[in-house]
Amino acid sequence: MSTQEHVEEHVHRDDIRSRMGMWLFLFSELLLFGGLFLIYSVYRFMHPHAFSIASKEMNTFFGTMNTIILLTSSLTMALAIAAIQRGKKILSICLQITTILFGAAFMVNKFLEWSAEFREGNFPGSAVLQSKPQGQILYFGLYYSMVGLHGIHVLVGMTVIAFMLRFTIKGVINKDNYVKLEAAGLYWHLVDIIWIFLFPLFYLIT
């Protein structure tokens, strides 16, 4: 058996390939949440009144604040990419940090919101919840599942951006090679888009 010298061949870098891979992954995430949105639409159709009542228990202020936080974090993420495209490394780093902080603020808000709900007894499996009409149990079931799953994705997104931050500081991500940051940005924007739908569907039912 001879040992073969592995020549590090220069592979043509294909940024479109990287972005395509991320877009395809985003579709799978979109369909993951899409399944839940389908379930939501059926149950809301079957229990319109119960959904409306349950929705009143939601804290619209928290919800709106979180929407604005996430939208702004999308802005800072897009700006972070624009900055590195122009070679502004420090600016990009600051913007990435800001994005992560916004994500953290979102999660803190969520924690406060859910603590309040739990104190009132509105948590899965609770006696309070199970005594409510079935439509409302379904509403809360979907609320915790969908918002919870979304929260997990916010945390994942924050982690991914943290890795990108490290790459940017080290110069791996730079003016001539930033497709990793673009991919991370795509993921973060999807997380934003999902919340754009979650917000009115849970917090703003008339």
Added chain:
Amino acid sequence: MEKNITHKEHTHSYSIYFLVWLALITLTGLTAAVAGINFGKLSVVVAIVIAMAKSYLVLTEFMHLKMEQKAFKVFVFVALLFLTISFTLLFTDYSFYVR
């Protein structure tokens, strides 16, 4: 050494991003305001339409879908088409039969 730079740089000026953000915040306010008005069964439609408008802005401007190759736009369309068809077919059951 070649790099794949056949596409033009995917970027806007900083101000475009700010403008998009402003539009998004405005639409959020609109959603909240409209929630108080009772459109009956149409309420959910109004909410979804505004959400779709916001998503469109994020997709095309923040995610640079407008600047990407045609294939990407076809992809997005296919994914959304699937969701729409599934939704429709699902509701051929639920809207015509009360359990």
Added chain:
Amino acid sequence: MSSDTLAISHNGHSPSYLEYEGKHKGIWAWLLSTDHKRIGILYLIAIISFFAVGVTLGFLIRLELLTPQGTIVGPQAYNEFFTLHGVIMIFIVVIPVIPAVFGNFFLPIMLGAKDVAFPRLNLLSWYLYITGGTLILLSIILPGGAADTGWTFYIPYSVRTGTNMIFTLSAVFILGFSSILTGLNFLTTIHRMRAPGMGWFKMPLFAWSLYATSWIQVIVTPIVGITLLMVVVERVFHVGIFDPTLGGDPLLFQHMFWMYSHPAVYIIIVPAMGVISEIIPVFSQRTIFGYKFIAFSSLAIALFGSLVWGHHMFATGMSNTSEFVFSLLTFLVAIPSAIKVFNWTATLYKGSIKLEAPLLYSLAFIFLFSIGGLTGVIQGALNVDIYLTDTYFIVGHIHYVVFGGTGIALFAALHYWLPKMFGRMYNKKVAKFAFWNIFIGFNITYFPFFILGWMGMPRRSYHYLPQFQLYHVISTVGSWILVIGLFTMLFNLLMSLVRGKKVTENNIWGGETLEWQIQTPPTTENFEDIPNIIDGPYEYKQNELTTVEEEVN
């Protein structure tokens, strides 16, 4: 296909991917390899092992059904047997097998590429697969026992049962992600890594089939992922999504489950059809009839197949409107498959037929899949299905399309491509003997299922009425013949890897696709230089120059 730059070996034989030594040593050279060919082999070993488990379970089920009451196990064990048989065969064997083994190994080569788009993601897919499979095995041995709900996990029992549902459902979730990542990888590879000159319509049909399949994988797998995840959440947190006591709708579970699981059967069959589309031209030495029709029919199956899931629910009390719509769409989805059958047959006509093992299996595929497919159309008729649903007729249909379809195509692919992958030829006489053994055993095992179904024998039933026993006995004896055939076939192939005659020629069967232009077994890089493609992949008669090696520029 002709190209103006072919891979040539220097003085005889360059080291193949099997011999390559990189930075990892020993077993790690395989377990940490991102070479698509090695990953394909890793999948092959894993999947054949699980297939053996699945076959054993099927064998035991058939033994149990020899008598109308208990034969070898109690009812609880029986429920776990058929659940495991379904879960393993569907999620762990037939969904991944052709894409993950042959797609991984040959797609880049067929496209003229050196690897897939994301090699490390490819390795991750394999590890996810192994994790999922391991969780299923754990669910069997840990207290609580394996799932007993059937592979369809219907509500409410899947929320109530005390067996290891969380392991099982989590396993399927993880396997789903393995599937999604593979699909994503293939889609990007096909879009971005075709060799210069290889337009979409110069791609081999196997690549087209993988393209259509990958779309289904990426789009619908998350739906079952989230649905099963919700069942887990329901079991753990008592949330209230599907559980009827909490207001949930059990039929909504079925809708969401079948929204994936029906397209999943197209993930199962479309790559198999791709294999057949590759083999038939080679063994009749004729250009495939209707290349574009076959390519587009794969896409059509992917699209229409996503719209018919309700036909699994005709007896559940869905609205009349939706029953009508789903039945109509179900009839339509048969059309693209039929187009393929016509085209394959037309290709064979007046061809120079070489009746080797790959072609034998391909012919068997056409025969068995046609039976299975036609019985599917029968089931698509609403009034007939009300009678047939949940009977053995359905089980017969399933086995003819999945086993007679994808299973047989798997065997065809093994006999076609294994010599290329390992550079060893199996015993052709034994291969043909094993083929007939399998074919005869298969039909004796599964044809009685249709009869049993018409007579009213329910599926998944531990006890049955005495009038069904004769056909069960026939079927079980058939299963013994089938198992002997399977064992003979696998043993023959395995022995070939160890003691088979060495194969050194590039083009073993006279094929025109790129894998037959490169070394046997391939080098790690696949190609010395990426070829420039000139002709299409099935240009028989027209092009006699493809096996002539040209100088590298």
